[in-house]
Amino acid sequence: MPQQQPSPSPTPAKKKKVRVPRVVNGVEQMVEIEVDDVGGPGWGPNDKHAVLNHRMTRVDGALKVSGAARYTHDIRLPNMLYGRILRCPHAHARLKTFDSSAASKIAGVKSVIQTPLKEFRFAGSPVAAVAAITPEIAQDAVRAIVVEYEVLPHVVRADDAIKAGAPKVVEEESNLQQKGKQGDPQKADAAFKDCDAIIEAEYRTPRIHHACLETHGMVVDYSGGDSAIIYASTQGTFTIPGDAAEALGLPQSAVTATVQHMGGGFGSKFGIGIEGLLACKLSKETKAPVKLLLTRYDEFVMAGNRSGSWQKMKAGVKKDGTIAALQATQYRLGGLGGGSQAGQPYVYRVADFYREVYALHTNEDSSIAMRAPGHPQASFAMESLVDELAYKIGMDPVAFRKKNLRDEAYHRQLDRAARAIGWERRNSTPGGGAGPLKRGIGCAVGTWGGGGNDQCKVDVTVSRDGSVVVAVGTQDLGTGTRTFTRAIVAEELGLQVPDVVDQIGNSKLGSANPSGGSTTAASLAPSVKDAAYKARMAVAEKIAALFGNPKPEEIVFTDGKVTGAGNSMTWTQVCAALPPAGITVRGEWRSDLQARGVHGVSFAEVEVDVETGKVRPIKMVQVQDCGLPLNRLTMESQVNGGMIQSLGMALWEGRVMDADLGLQLNPSFMDYKLAGSLEIPEMVPIIDDDDKREVVIGMAEACIIPSLGALANAVFNACGVRVRDLPITPDKILMALNGRKAA
Amino acid sequence: MKKSRGIGDGQTPSHDPSRRRFLKGVGIAGAGAAVADRLWIDGEATESDAQAKGPRALSGTVPVVLDINGQKKTVQVEPRTTLLNTLRNHLEPPITGAKLVCDMGTCGSCTVVLDGKPVYSCLILAVDAVGKQITTVEGLGTPEKLNAVQNAFVEHDALMCGFCTPGFVTTISAYLKKNPNPTLAEVREACKGNFCRCGTYPRVFEAALAAAKAGANS
Numbered sequence: 033m034p035q036q037q038p039s040p041s042p043t044p045a046k047k048k049k050v051r052v053p054r055v056v057n058g059v060e061q062m063v064e065i066e067v068d069d070v071g072g073p074g075w076g077p078n079d080k081h082a083v084l085n086h087r088m089t090r091v092d093g094a095l096k097v098s099g100a101a102r103y104t105h106d107i108r109l110p111n112m113l114y115g116r117i118l119r120c121p122h123a124h125a126r127l128k129t130f131d132s133s134a135a136s137k138i139a140g141v142k143s144v145i146q147t148p149l150k151e152f153r154f155a156g157s158p159v160a161a162v163a164a165i166t167p168e169i170a171q172d173a174v175r176a177i178v179v180e181y182e183v184l185p186h187v188v189r190a191d192d193a194i195k196a197g198a199p200k201v202v203e204e205e206s207n208l209q210q211k212g213k214q215g216d217p218q219k220a221d222a223a224f225k226d227c228d229a230i231i232e233a234e235y236r237t238p239r240i241h242h243a244c245l246e247t248h249g250m251v252v253d254y255s256g257g258d259s260a261i262i263y264a265s266t267q268g269t270f271t272i273p274g275d276a277a278e279a280l281g282l283p284q285s286a287v288t289a290t291v292q293h294m295g296g297g298f299g300s301k302f303g304i305g306i307e308g309l310l311a312c313k314l315s316k317e318t319k320a321p322v323k324l325l326l327t328r329y330d331e332f333v334m335a336g337n338r339s340g341s342w343q344k345m346k347a348g349v350k351k352d353g354t355i356a357a358l359q360a361t362q363y364r365l366g367g368l369g370g371g372s373q374a375g376q377p378y379v380y381r382v383a384d385f386y387r388e389v390y391a392l393h394t395n396e397d398s399s400i401a402m403r404a405p406g407h408p409q410a411s412f413a414m415e416s417l418v419d420e421l422a423y424k425i426g427m428d429p430v431a432f433r434k435k436n437l438r439d440e441a442y443h444r445q446l447d448r449a450a451r452a453i454g455w456e457r458r459n460s461t462p463g464g465g466a467g468p469l470k471r472g473i474g475c476a477v478g479t480w481g482g483g484g485n486d487q488c489k490v491d492v493t494v495s496r497d498g499s500v501v502v503a504v505g506t507q508d509l510g511t512g513t514r515t516f517t518r519a520i521v522a523e524e525l526g527l528q529v530p531d532v533v534d535q536i537g538n539s540k541l542g543s544a545n546p547s548g549g550s551t552t553a554a555s556l557a558p559s560v561k562d563a564a565y566k567a568r569m570a571v572a573e574k575i576a577a578l579f580g581n582p583k584p585e586e587i588v589f590t591d592g593k594v595t596g597a598g599n600s601m602t603w604t605q606v607c608a609a610l611p612p613a614g615i616t617v618r619g620e621w622r623s624d625l626q627a628r629g630v631h632g633v634s635f636a637e638v639e640v641d642v643e644t645g646k647v648r649p650i651k652m653v654q655v656q657d658c659g660l661p662l663n664r665l666t667m668e669s670q671v672n673g674g675m676i677q678s679l680g681m682a683l684w685e686g687r688v689m690d691a692d693l694g695l696q697l698n699p700s701f702m703d704y705k706l707a708g709s710l711e712i713p714e715m716v717p718i719i720d721d722d723d724k725r726e727v728v729i730g731m732a733e734a735c736i737i738p739s740l741g742a743l744a745n746a747v748f749n750a751c752g753v754r755v756r757d758l759p760i761t762p763d764k765i766l767m768a769l770n771g772r773k774a775a
Numbered sequence: 776m777k778k779s780r781g782i783g784d785g786q787t788p789s790h791d792p793s794r795r796r797f798l799k800g801v802g803i804a805g806a807g808a809a810v811a812d813r814l815w816i817d818g819e820a821t822e823s824d825a826q827a828k829g830p831r832a833l834s835g836t837v838p839v840v841l842d843i844n845g846q847k848k849t850v851q852v853e854p855r856t857t858l859l860n861t862l863r864n865h866l867e868p869p870i871t872g873a874k875l876v877c878d879m880g881t882c883g884s885c886t887v888v889l890d891g892k893p894v895y896s897c898l899i900l901a902v903d904a905v906g907k908q909i910t911t912v913e914g915l916g917t918p919e920k921l922n923a924v925q926n927a928f929v930e931h932d933a934l935m936c937g938f939c940t941p942g943f944v945t946t947i948s949a950y951l952k953k954n955p956n957p958t959l960a961e962v963r964e965a966c967k968g969n970f971c972r973c974g975t976y977p978r979v980f981e982a983a984l985a986a987a988k989a990g991a992n993s
Contacts (some may be wrong), residue, residue, distance in 0.1 A: 092923060093929035096937030097944055099912035100870020106871035108864065166864065168853060243972050245876045245884055245938040295874070295938030296972050328877045510936030510973055665932045669978060673935060676974030701881040701970060710964045712976040 124692025246295020417740025461753020474745025483628025563619025674735025
């Protein structure tokens with residue numbers, strides 16, 4: 033890799049303070065930083081771009097459709113060993129004896145190591161790892177290890193964990209931990225007196241699996257020398273080398289992490305992880321490269337999950353549609369972890385509210401970040417409650433939302449999506465209409481931050497033959513990072529996307545933030561823009577003589593041509609006048625090129641068979657803003673993807689635990705139901721072009737949030753009963769219908 | 776107090792009746808018996824051996840000649856090795872377009888075309904693929920020369936992370952040979968054995984229909 037030379041910075045720039053999100057383990061926290069208050073051009077009007085805000089096919093598309101893209105799973109090195117993990121079969125147990133003698137005797141087994149754990153607090157907790165010459169033999173070795181456990185009492189259901197005398201997940205600690213409260217309980221309580229209608233209800237969402245098709249893991253290329261390369265399936269190239277170096281006993285500078293293509297993360301792939309540490313230890317011990325990728329079963333039981341939720345809500349509304357009071361007790365169900373849940377009343381304006389938030393622990397693996405951590409859970413509960421209030425006072429649910437949403441963006445988006453789905457077609461009487469197939473429409477809204485931070489350092493090199501390279505260590509999760517990175521440079525230099533080459537996914541390149549919290553675009557794009565602008569100025573300066581020395585900013589780069597003082601030459605012609613090594617510049621983040629705060633609304637139409645309880649999604653519409661859409665084609669794909677993952681959560685997905693055994697009953701795609709081709713409704717992703725903000729804002733997480741509520745509300749509108757416990761499976765609908773008839 | 780082994784083989788579903796699952800479970804002693812009529816076992820493992828000495832771990836590999844993307848490849852594998860793992864872990868150079876995702880025939884990411892039919896390569900043993908024409912996604916087109924389905928996938932952005940994509944591409948390419956002018960409903964039906972987690976389905980359907988229109992077989 034060529035040495036990159038940062039450009040000498042000009043006069044010391046003015047500084048300014050900005051608040052930015054920093055992502056730790058996929059969860060964003062706000063911090064204040066100081067950045068250069070520098071100039072440079074802005075993005076310009078969103079509808080005036082030559083390359084950006086168009087429909088660009090992704091630059092790695094041809095590699096991915098032909099099997100040529102090499103993922104971490106595809107790496108195979110000479111003498112490479114395969115790692116496998118032995119997991120504890122009990123929800124809570126202590127290690128008594130460990131015998132790996134039979135495993136070690138199997139031909140082809142090179143190493144068996146124990147994890148340092150002596151007490152296991154969930155079924156699936158890693159006990160040991162093996163390395164062998166084939167994955168099949170590694171599996172044999174795992175089976176041949178004999179472990180004796182002292183089995184301890186466990187609890188895996190929230191309702192059981194909260195009871196007095198429940199088994200303790202961690203000794204000496206309560207299963208219930210208060211995590212925060214907000215509002216005035218007395219005022220909120222008093223406010224109910226002035227309300228015309230009150231709804232009190234409980235909402236639940238189960239734990240959801242990321243189900244990344246490429247499981248967690250890495251290939252450690254280390255053979256006992258003084259350096260190592262880590263091929264990692266990760267959302268954070270730079271989150272790997274430090275821990276890997278420590279595990280291998282090497283200086284961090286001797287360890288390179290690389291990820292060229294990544295088979296899905298959704299928030300679950302930050303840091304080296306237990307599997308990465310075990311891979312490094314096996315590699316260090318065997319002095320051979322080790323590939324340790326979780327099996328699908330491992331992935332379900334130990335690779336993290338979206339925390340479940342249990343929300344007890346009470347809200348009061350006035351006749352004019354104003355939500356005046358709200359009380360919420362929010363339990364985050366994160367197993368060993370703390371879980372996450374946005375605070376109620378979510379995006380709604382409620383004059384007097386009070387909420388208490390708790391983590392309720394069980395003997396399950398720790399939840400971790402998953403696409404918009406905490407938001408789908410909170411949005412589902414609040415949007416269901418809002419819907420119930422609207423129906424209770426007989427107000428149009430769209431009008432009711434507008435009454436209680438401050439932000440004008442939601443108002444225009446609600447109107448737009450209502451038109452797109454045909455809101456007037458909704459069931460005028462929930463559950464009404466002839467025949468067993470009932471159709472209904474529902475809606476909901478969501479929000480996300482999506483702002484950037486100052487971690488991206490981007491180098492642009494222009495060579496004498498006119499070739500352009502943009503280099504930064506960031507990663508492309510399939511979100512289209514590569515494509516917009518090239519596009520920004522191409523547009524600035526008056527070129528097209530294929531004229532620019534990228535180098536990404538390598539920790540020896542310029543630093544970049546991990547891809548969490550939808551912070552990648554708003555962190556990376558400004559740095560790329562800054563680098564591209566500096567490259568344009570540097571080229572202009574070097575070749576100005578060709579045009580009789582006009583000022584660099586007077587030289588125009590457009591359509592592959594360079595024009596100055598009335599004369600025009602091709603890009604290739606002017607680049608021939610560059611110095612032999614070409615030019616290389618480094619771009620830094622500019623806070624003025626990005627912002628935070630996106631809005632989205634979702635409308636869903638479903639058909640409910642009231643005889644079988646089956647829900648068939650018919651149509652989904654989502655309107656999403658993001659400031660400047662960098663690439664319309666990939667952005668629409670993200671919106672589709674958000675809707676589909678939300679659809680899965682609403683209707684099918686959820687971890688199922690056996691309370692007695694403490695085991696997951698559906699740890700495979702056979703039993704954990706993902707959306708499939710037969711269930712996909714008509715989908716309409718709409719980019720909100722009425723958002724005129726000329727800034728980049730991340731939106732990928734926002735689009736998973738609102739559809740849960742929209743679908744649940746559509747089910748109510750269709751069949752007249754409300755299921756407050758996701759997923760909305762046929763049994764729950766039939767039970768609710770039955771209960772209504774009995775009542 | 777309980778004495779138990781780990782749940783390392785926990786992903787083995789008891790209700791999966793496939794032959795390969797059975798063979799994988801019993802190891803080479805059983806597998807050797809099952810394939811002895813066709814294959815020579817490299818090593819000592821035979822059924823009578825296993826019976827004489829009681830249960831014990833055996834090892835051994837067999838040479839297998841596979842016809843992959845029009846080329847004959849010889850590879851040495853244990854009889855229990857799946858076609859998928861043979862492609863990925865044993866062939867030189869590796870063929871990695873087919874992805875290992877569920878390893879139990881539920882997701883379709885490992886789909887290859889076997890004698891014209893899309894199949895899950897994680898459910899087929901390499902020794903059972905002998906004498907059959909195997910086409911992987913690499914055999915359908917290259918980045919420089921994509922087939923009509925691959926090209927339509929790029930044009931319609933029918934991929935995000937791309938890990939399921941080779942499976943969809945092989946499934947749809949094989950299907951369009953059988954049915955060159957499918958309806959949307961037929962496309963959905965054709966790829967119901969393939970999962971995508973990123974949520975690319977609407978555009979997969981678009982791409983399949985566009986490829987059909989463009990003449991997938993031209």
